[in-house]
Amino acid sequence: MKVLGLETSCDETGLAIFDSELLAAGKSGLLGQVLYSQIELHATYGGVVPELASRDHIRKLVPLLDELLTQCNISKEDIDAVAFTKGPGLIGALMTGALFGRSLAYGLDVPAIGIHHMEGHLLSPLLGPNPPKFPFVSLLVSGGHTLLVAAHGIGDYEILGESIDDAAGECFDKAAKMLGLPYPGGPNVARLAENGDPSKYELPRPMLHRGLDFSFSGMKTAVHNLIKDTPGSDTDEQVRADIAASFQHAVVDTLVKKCVKALKQTGMKQLVIAGGVSANLHLRQTLEQELAKIQATVHYAPLELCTDNGAMIAYAGYQRLQAGQSDGLAVSCVPRWTISDLPALT
Numbered sequence: 001m002k003v004l005g006l007e008t009s010c011d012e013t014g015l016a017i018f019d020s021e022l023l024a025a026g027k028s029g030l031l032g033q034v035l036y037s038q039i040e041l042h043a044t045y046g047g048v049v050p051e052l053a054s055r056d057h058i059r060k061l062v063p064l065l066d067e068l069l070t071q072c073n074i075s076k077e078d079i080d081a082v083a084f085t086k087g088p089g090l091i092g093a094l095m096t097g098a099l100f101g102r103s104l105a106y107g108l109d110v111p112a113i114g115i116h117h118m119e120g121h122l123l124s125p126l127l128g129p130n131p132p133k134f135p136f137v138s139l140l141v142s143g144g145h146t147l148l149v150a151a152h153g154i155g156d157y158e159i160l161g162e163s164i165d166d167a168a169g170e171c172f173d174k175a176a177k178m179l180g181l182p183y184p185g186g187p188n189v190a191r192l193a194e195n196g197d198p199s200k201y202e203l204p205r206p207m208l209h210r211g212l213d214f215s216f217s218g219m220k221t222a223v224h225n226l227i228k229d230t231p232g233s234d235t236d237e238q239v240r241a242d243i244a245a246s247f248q249h250a251v252v253d254t255l256v257k258k259c260v261k262a263l264k265q266t267g268m269k270q271l272v273i274a275g276g277v278s279a280n281l282h283l284r285q286t287l288e289q290e291l292a293k294i295q296a297t298v299h300y301a302p303l304e305l306c307t308d309n310g311a312m313i314a315y316a317g318y319q320r321l322q323a324g325q326s327d328g329l330a331v332s333c334v335p336r337w338t339i340s341d342l343p344a345l346t
């Protein structure tokens, strides 16, 4: 079964084909994928402009599908089903992929299914070389979400904790902006932090001793004050690197401590990290070290599948279609959608 996955919830147009026959042959199941990032389009504005994002998805969907089919050496008639991101995300951007996907499926007379973007992220490590087995704890860290989830099976998600304000990725993006680094901030802060001293400046670890929820909005003020009060924060590369490293360390330390707490609380021994911030190498390395101490393991997707992509949507779609689920002809997108509201596979 070949499932076309479409991701258009924000500023990436991602398309991929998941082929279950490849999976049966012991491979990852990913037949091919294409990704177009709108980074340059939004960079001038320092963040995503929703209307520009929607218009650009419309421009890119058809040529990207042609490119994908050529890459996979198949024709569109070989597609057995279409999965698209139904939410959460920017409503206009979601509608482009959902309408395109639903119409294509109608034209081909194959089933279509709308997928929860964060479920796509959550399942993406299952496409990697070291896949976890249910049940596991999942840390979902993206530009819009910071969630700790107990994943008992596909669709059976229990939220253990979440951010009460800013998401971890958003916090990286805002710190980057204050340091004068271009959008998107996460990878740029991580790059600057490489030559910095993470213990140079003390930054807060918000809500560390309060359950499994997170709060990152105070970090903004702390970074703002640190930059304002530190001579050379705009000119001296070493000072800037030390600020970036100290900031990154504070966020990572907070995330790691909460993950350890969640593993202890649930008694689970596997942690899955997914979403854009899971590409952060300092986070990965710190988790490897800390989880080894409690005989737990950490699992993540290959780097190119950490940030938004079509492969995770195709894979989640395949799993749900296999279980007999599909959507009707009406298209409805859900810009705000809690992952624990998803139906479990029976």
Ligand code: KG4
Residues within 6 Å of the ligand: 010, 141, 142, 143, 144, 145, 168, 169, 170, 172, 173, 184, 185, 186, 187, 190, 275, 276, 277, 278, 279, 280, 281, 306, 307, 308
């Ligand atoms: O999952 P994603 O691609 O899109 C959303 O669903 O939001 O995540 C994007 C977020 C951005 O905030 C970006 O700055 C952050 O992930 N990010 C990183 C890294 N790569 C991407 N944050 C820290 N370190 C990275 N290496």
Ligand code: ZN
Residues within 6 Å of the ligand: 117, 121, 142, 143, 275, 276, 307, 308
């Ligand atoms: Zn995402």
